[in-house]
Amino acid sequence: MEPFKQLKVEDFYDIGEELGSGQFAIVKKCREKSTGLEYAAKFIKKRQSRASRRGVSREEIEREVSILRQVLHPNIITLHDVYEDRTDVVLILELVSGGELFDFLAQKESLSEEEATSFIKQILDGVNYLHTKKIAHFDLKPENIMLLDKNIPIPHIKLIDFGLAHEIEDGVEFKNIFGTPEFVAPEIVNYEPLGLEADMWSIGVITYILLSGASPFLGDTKQETLANITAVSYDFDEEFFSQTSELAKDFIRKLLVKETRKRLTIQEALRHPWITSEGEVRAPEQQKTEPTQLKTKHLREYTLKCHSSMPPNNTYVNFERFARVVEDVALVDQGCRALAGAHDTVQDDVEALVSIYNEKEAWYREENERARHDLSQLKYEFRKMESMKKLLREDIQATGASLGGVARKLDHLQTQFEALRQELSADLQWIQELVGSFQLESGSSDGPGSAFRQDPSESLSELLNRLCTEEVLAGWNI
Known part of the structure; x- marks a missing residue:
């Protein structure tokens, strides 16, 4: 900006x-x-x-x-x-020096519907321009409908005070509590999403007051006024509307509709017969006579009462604190509804969790018992292994001692064997020398001695080996 x-x-x-x-x-x-x-x-x-x-x-x-x-x-x-x-x-x-529209009309003795229509048409033209730009005024009321100059037959209307006006964006939800209670739409009172339709409701209230001098929803207290608005509680009292045409009443009825979708849009309001017909408002038999004049006595009383009892106009008092409280209450209410809706589900979830807990507890208890039994078994096996280990160590020690004795005995036998071998070797050498001397003496003659001479060494060696082996084995005691 x-x-x-x-x-x-x-x-x-x-x-x-x-x-x-x-x-x-x-x-x-x-x-x-x-x-x-x-x-x-x-x-x-x-x-x-x-x-x-x-x-x-x-x-x-x-x-x-x-x-x-x-x-x-x-x-x-x-x-x-x-x-x-x-x-x-x-x-x-x-x-804008012409003063308020209602003050101007209240000073007249009477008002024809044609004159009223001309002023409403100007209001609609201004609002139509705003709505084409997606701008909602949100504070349309008699105080904000002024005259540029009242010293001409049909003064020019000016809409003023845009302190509450908002640009309505598509897809963006806008809520607020603001405006003057007497003229606000039900969606403002109920803190619902707001749009251009709120201005159309206000135009309906303004038209009702302009034609009758009575306020359709005004109660003795603000709370009563707001209750009347949300209930759309109003009627066309004969005291105030005896001279008002059915077309004018139809125009008001189609604006004071609670459902925003069914309320007249600004374009539909501009095309309404009461706005477009002007001189054709009255029935055909009435058109030849003078236009019906609406008495302004009640309108004068209404403007006097408003100026004397209402506080100075302030479009910026938009009840921010109250709006926040309403929003907080709505959130709390939504949370409570969600909590109530989820109660059964939460209860089922709690019961399921308790069941799962009980199952897990039983399983852990069983597993704990099994683990304790396995641990006890392991301790027993461990003690058994320790005992076997001790016995094995003792056996190893005994075997080691036995092997030491055997080794010593083997060394002794080896010594004996070596001595015997040397002795036999000496004896064998002596026998060989002896046999050799026999051969020299007997020459080459045949006979029993020849077999002995053929291989005396081998026979003698075999005999000695057999004898030696038996002697050695007998010496080992094996």
Whole structure:
């Protein structure tokens, strides 16, 4: 958004008399020094901190300025310039000096439906321009329907005060609690998603009051008024509507519809016969006579009562705290419903968990017993192995000792064997020498001695070996 001019408005405008005020805004007449043209300066008190409840938030001011910069229509007030200082944002607006529409009509002795229709048509034209831009005013009421100049036969209407106006975005849900109770639509009271349809309800209420001087839903208290709105509790009392045409009543009926889908749109309202027929409002037999005049006595009483009993107009009082409470209550209620709906499921889940826990507990108990038994068995086997290990160690020691004895005996036998072998070797050598001497003596003669001579060495060796072996074995005691 284009930044506001950080300049003192008094340097460019002469500030004059006060024209009106609200809780956080004051409207004063002013004159531009450079041109001499007259405007209305709306001083909006800025909120100094997020925690504060005094003043208007920056976001709300910027939204109002943004919307005013977008609109340019004969029936809508025009924004001329914006200034800002430390405490205020000042909107320089078109000067609308004709006063409120209802005050103007209340001063007349009577009002024809044709005149009423001409004013309603202007309101519809201005709202139609807003709705084509997807802008909802959200604060249509008699105080915000002004006359540019009341000194002409059919004064020109101007819609003012866009402090609550919003751009309606497709697919974006918007809820709020704001406006003047007497004119708000049921969806605002019920904190439901809002759209352009809320303005059409307000137009229905304005038309009802304009034609009768009575407010359709106004109760003795704010709570009663809101209850009447949500119940769509109203009627066309004969005291107030005896001179009103059926077309006018039909127009109102089709606007005061609770279901937003069934409520007249701005285009449908502009095409309604009561708006398009103008002089054909009356029945054919009545058209030859003078138009029926609606008495303005009740309208005069209504405007006097409003100005004396109602607080100064303040479109910025949008019940933020109440809206947040309603939203919190809705969330709590939604949570409670969800909790109640899930109660049975949660109960089943708890029972299932308890069952699973019991099964797991029994399984763990069984596994624990099995583990204890296995551990006891392992301890027994361990002790058994320790005992066997001890016995084996003793056996190994005994075997080692036996092997030592055998080794010593073997060494002794080897010594004996070696001595015997040497002795036999010496004896064998002696025998060989002896046999050799026999051969020399007997020569080559044959006979029994020849066999002995043929291989005496082998025979003698075999005999000695057999004898030696038997002797050795006998010496080992094996």
